[in-house]
Amino acid sequence: MKTIENGVNLQMNTIVVRRAEFEDITNINQIEKRAGNAFSSMPMDFLCSLPQxxxxxxxxxxxxxxxxxxxxxxxxxxxxxxxxxxxNINEESAIHVSEFAVDYTYQKRRIGFQLINVVIELAKKKHKSITLTTFSNVPWNAPFYEKLGFVTIDKSQLNERLVLLLAQESEMGLPKEYRCAMRLWVS
Incomplete structure (x- = not known):
């Protein structure tokens, strides 16, 4: 792994991770849309539980x-x-992953691993943990994060911020029975 520009931009093989620029937003919007194509392999009862x-x-x-x-x-x-x-959730000394996507045609090439690794390295410098919310029943969601050391937070242990985030996701139509919050301690 080669570190570039104060340890934030990492280059591995032909994949380069860098800070986004304004001209990237159109591509980011398209990736966010196309990444959802992976869900087509999920069982129909789950797909029917998602908002249209x-x-x-x-x-x-x-x-x-x-x-x-x-x-x-x-x-x-x-x-x-x-x-x-x-x-950045300064009052918790945490970083929260609010959105994470890899274009459907580029999935399964360790791109997601490299993106999350940049956040892990960033968090190690001045934070105690990384949190996120995800689908517990989708093979490339919670299990992916578990391989990296993330642990599902028991619902009784959720702080107010995560309870609110999960509630907002439910209001958007995401099925609450399949959502969970996870944490990785980095220090």
Whole structure:
């Protein structure tokens, strides 16, 4: 692994992870849409429990994340193929992964691993943990994070922020019985 520009941009093989720029937003929006194609392999009862259209993040949301250095993209041969969006939760000394996607045609190439690894390395510098919410029943969601050391947080141990996030996801139509919060302690 080669570290570039103060330890944030990492290059492995032909995949480059870097901070996002404003001109990346159109590609990020497209990746967010196409990444959902992976769900077509899930059982029909699960697919029927999902909203017909999952709300996508706005252009303004991504602009804000770029300004606050909370959005990273993965490139292969100068083409943006994945991204990870974070939020610094200073009062918890945590980073929260708020959005994470790899273009459907580029999945299963360790791009997701490299994106999350950038966040792990970033968190190790000044945070205690990384949190996220995800599907507990989707093979490439919770099990992927478990392989990296994330642990599902028992519902009785959720803090107010995570309870609120899960409730908001439920209001958007995501089935609460399949959602969970996870944490990775980094220090």
């Amino acid at each position: 259209e999952i709300p996508l993040h706005s252009y303004g949301f991504y602009e804000k994340k770029i300004r606050s250095n909370e959005l990273f993209v993965a490139e292969i041969e100068n083409k943006v193929v994945g991204f990870i969006c974070i939020s």
